[in-house]
Amino acid sequence: MANTFDTLHYTKILEESGVERKQAEAHATATRSLVVSDLVTKEDLRQRLDLFETRLTIKLGGIVAGVMAFAFTLEKFFA
16 A cells, blocks of 8 residues: 655644644654555555456355245246
């Protein structure tokens, strides 16, 4: 999973608001390690959706096959 978090930009924002550079860098590093691990990219989402679509297609195919088998069984039973 590719993650991006611009720690330099974040550090500059903190510095501009009065935070000392050393503290701003520490805060940026901590934020990156805590927040970035939960971020996903569009590619991550596409891969997960593709997997979900495949699984759903297989399950629905099984359901359709089961219903058709049941229908043919009923047809033979009542014919």
